[in-house]
Amino acid sequence: MPETLPIDSVGLVTPQTLHFDEPLTLQCGKVLPQYDLTYETYGELNEDASNAILICHALSGHHHAAGYHSMNEKKPGWWDSCIGPGKPIDSARFFIVSLNNLGGCHGSTGPTSTNPLTNKPYGPDFPVMTVKDWVVSQVRLADKLGIQKWAAIIGGSLGGMQALQWSIDYPERLGHAAVIASTSKLTAQNIAFNEVARKAITSDPAFHEGRYYEHNTIPKKGLMLARMVGHITYLSDEAMGEKFGRDMRNKAFKFGYDVEFEVESYLNYQGERFSESFDANTYLLMTRALDYFDPAKEFNGHLEDALKKALCKFMVISFSTDWRFAPERSEMLVNDLVKADKHVCYTEIDTPHGHDAFLIPTPRYMAVFNAYMDRVAKEVC
């Protein structure tokens, strides 16, 4: 909880929700008859609406990317390190929009929302969303906000995939795409980890085939396990070693199976906290959206053909110790961007922080991010 707001914070922010009545036909063939999108904005939209930036969130993210909801909030938004006055995504120059994606559990319509057909929560009946579907919903949000063309669309991890999909599906509606710690498709190993997470949730007896709301319970243990596995993949061996090493909670072994090592305690704590604030059905949906993402699929596996349509400029950033979406994944994307003759800047940031590095304001990352966003600002402000 801040006593006073830091000067480089966007300050106190209030989420907003827009209702959409126009049915949304999804890739799976189902139709969402109506839906809400919850979002936050930071900064001011300029007169010609040219300075708008869209922030796309990752697996467990949401619309609250920067600032504080109240003076009592313990932590600022999830990307406060990069969004705010004087930061790379500068709220003094840009009008920044950050939304909660459909299928989420923080305000936008998702599995926890009431299904108008049954007057019960959607639960497992909520359609499986894809990155492509999200982009369509984000286009409608842009229309309502009066934004014809985003100065830039920026995202890390799953967020970067949305930026990439935008560049292919709506080429004339963005100037830049920043694809950070991301990939153009998951590897078998990525999908395998997602499957372990899903299995942890669906095999929890409290899951009740996804209808746990009706049983007044949540698959807490399963969600906790899912998060613990996921969390390991967000950190690097190096970062974990630095943070915990083999530190123990007590000096001597207890020769039992309760928490002994600090790393166990940390993972349990993270899992526990997450399981209380996140919806299990949303977790399933988000991991599936990750698995399905592959914009090259419609182009016989040739990403460069998919990217030929893109008109924006790209910034691709990877992190040396990210083994979830390793630098090689970004380099493959960059190679396809080059083959497609696109403007692209690429750098690999040397950092010990693993996949999570995209959230951590290390000096070199900030220098590159600032330099790129400064260019974007000069084009539109």
Added chain:
Amino acid sequence: MRADLKIIEQWIKPNSRVLDVGCGDGTLLHHLQENKQVSGYGLEISSSNITSCIEKGVNVLEQNVDKKGLSNFEDQRFDSVVMTQALQALRQPDVMLDEMLRLGKECIITFPNFAYWRTRSYLMRKGRMPISKALPYTWYNTPNIHLCTFKDFEALCYQKNIHILNRTVVDKEHQRRWFINMWPNMLGEIAIYRVTR
């Protein structure tokens, strides 16, 4: 702009596609983008240089060509491939030369001449590895692991059937001097070659 870059600029056609291998802070590409409307990419490994390129709006890609080569680029993808003052620091300069000519119709290469008279005289007088402004390192910490002379380079080109289209020999300030051409391998400090297959 550095004098050598001005010479290189003359050899780049307007609206062409350029790859600058080891593009530094992006000065050349930026200049070519502004004045000759070229498109292209710069490859670089220094983090401060990469940031400078981004500031200039140069398409910079972080790529260690000495480790990873250039195999990620397609054949004849560029009109010109430029490499300034880097060939002598590569592990396999001969392979790099082939690779650069695979990607580009032409290559523009600059490197220091180890047969420059001051270098020769340094070695002869002192019996030690030459140190100069152009070659400021000692033998054990130099990045220049494959130094050569103009004659050596031209012999390699001959052996590989590479045609030399232009050669400009300059001093260390990258200035052309009338007398250098009388005996370039003795009097020239840096050469700027334009070659093709």
